[in-house]
Amino acid sequence: MSEQKPPVPLFDLTRQWQEVRDDVHAALERVFATQQFILGPEVAALEKECAAFLKVKRAVAVSSGTDALLAALMTLEVGPGDEVITTPFTFFATAGVIHRLGARPVFVDIDSRDFNLDPRKLAAAISSRTKAVIPVHLYGQAADMDAIRSAAGSIPLVEDCCQAIGTEYNGVPVGGIGAFGCFSFFPTKNLGAFGDGGLVTTNDDTLAERLADMRVHGMRPKYVHHFVGGNFRLDALQAAILRTKLPRLPRWIAKRQASAAHYRDLFARAGLESKVRLPEELPRRGHTYHQFVVRSGRRDPLREHLANQGIGAEVYYPISLHEQQCFAGLGYRRGDFPESERAEAEVLALPIFPELTPDERERVVAGIAGFCR
Ligand SMILES: Cc1ncc(COP(=O)(O)O)c(C=O)c1O
Numbered sequence: 001m002s003e004q005k006p007p008v009p010l011f012d013l014t015r016q017w018q019e020v021r022d023d024v025h026a027a028l029e030r031v032f033a034t035q036q037f038i039l040g041p042e043v044a045a046l047e048k049e050c051a052a053f054l055k056v057k058r059a060v061a062v063s064s065g066t067d068a069l070l071a072a073l074m075t076l077e078v079g080p081g082d083e084v085i086t087t088p089f090t091f092f093a094t095a096g097v098i099h100r101l102g103a104r105p106v107f108v109d110i111d112s113r114d115f116n117l118d119p120r121k122l123a124a125a126i127s128s129r130t131k132a133v134i135p136v137h138l139y140g141q142a143a144d145m146d147a148i149r150s151a152a153g154s155i156p157l158v159e160d161c162c163q164a165i166g167t168e169y170n171g172v173p174v175g176g177i178g179a180f181g182c183f184s185f186f187p188t189k190n191l192g193a194f195g196d197g198g199l200v201t202t203n204d205d206t207l208a209e210r211l212a213d214m215r216v217h218g219m220r221p222k223y224v225h226h227f228v229g230g231n232f233r234l235d236a237l238q239a240a241i242l243r244t245k246l247p248r249l250p251r252w253i254a255k256r257q258a259s260a261a262h263y264r265d266l267f268a269r270a271g272l273e274s275k276v277r278l279p280e281e282l283p284r285r286g287h288t289y290h291q292f293v294v295r296s297g298r299r300d301p302l303r304e305h306l307a308n309q310g311i312g313a314e315v316y317y318p319i320s321l322h323e324q325q326c327f328a329g330l331g332y333r334r335g336d337f338p339e340s341e342r343a344e345a346e347v348l349a350l351p352i353f354p355e356l357t358p359d360e361r362e363r364v365v366a367g368i369a370g371f372c373r
Contacts, residue, residue, distance in 0.1 A: 010312030065184025
């Protein structure tokens with residue numbers, strides 16, 4: 001009988017837990033001892049540490065990446081009658097928050113090289129109603145921010161950095177380029193909490209103050225409300241946990257990048273480069289490999305083949321946002337965004353996380369080679 005190999009998971013957080021466990025227990029004890037669970041010194045310290053890491057003036061911790069985007073748009077006073085431009089090839093939240101504020105999401109197709117908003121198509125989508133542009137640094141790769149900035153002119157940019165903490169554009173961490181940067185601490189993100197969490201960054205003190213008030217129902221001082229905000233607060237427990245992980249993030253990112261380089265080497269040695277398209281590394285555009293996404297014209301059978309061998313792989317995202325039922329009222333049709341539609345049919349994310357072993361990567365590529373043979 002042949003020996004059954006253990007599965008290669010798409011993602012395995014239990015391995016990271018082994019590394020952080022003692023520090024996390026100590027951090028939790030610290031919070032339990034104070035019994036201060038809402039905002040407070042842990043959240044303030046996390047904000048300071050994140051601002052230093054991301055090289056921005058201000059960071060405001062919030063309840064999720066979705067709420068980071070929502071609070072940023074609310075701070076820019078996006079509302080009914082406004083348009084906000086973004087890409088149709090992203091996680092739903094990017095466009096969902098626009099719609100929730102009564103504004104209209106306007107989509108611009110992606111560039112097939114990096115899956116990010118194509119700056120060459122941006123100018124044509126701008127109107128007198130455009131209130132903001134949300135570039136997404138998808139999969140951890142920086143969008144073409146200089147070209148987006150020059151096409152957008154003075155329209156504020158809200159960077160969706162939910163998959164891209166620590167990614168650099170032209171040597172500058174993303175999140176400090178636009179008016180706001182929005183981050184997610186969803187557990188599977190490169191820096192993950194033990195539940196939901198998020199962060200908004202900015203280099204503008206006035207915007208930072210307004211956003212911090214937005215997080216507590218537009219309140220300052222206590223029980224005096226200047227505008228309608230929400231409860232977008234991060235728990236002290238999550239902040240304490242994130243503080244134990246943040247110093248490790250550069251090393252974890254380096255391991256993801258080393259994994260990506262190893263994958264490239266393995267694909268080249270197996271002669272697979274003409275069979276599957278690997279992620280492109282572009283000048284100035286850092287990549288922290290939240291996902292390592294390949295493309296194949298036979299994506300679904302490839303995924304099934306890998307699943308049969310116990311190899312995890314996932315599709316981010318199978319339905320572009322202009323094709324989602326809830327956005328039917330926007331009037332978009334299939335064919336409107338051909339690059340996004342091609343991507344949704346071809347992309348496949350392979351296992352990548354800091355603790356992934358060389359042997360596991362070899363098994364992933366051998367699995368793909370077996371399919372392509
Ligand atoms: C591109 C993008 N935008 C927004 C979000 C929303 O973040 P969260 O799940 O923390 O609300 C996510 C993460 O899920 C994301 O990947």
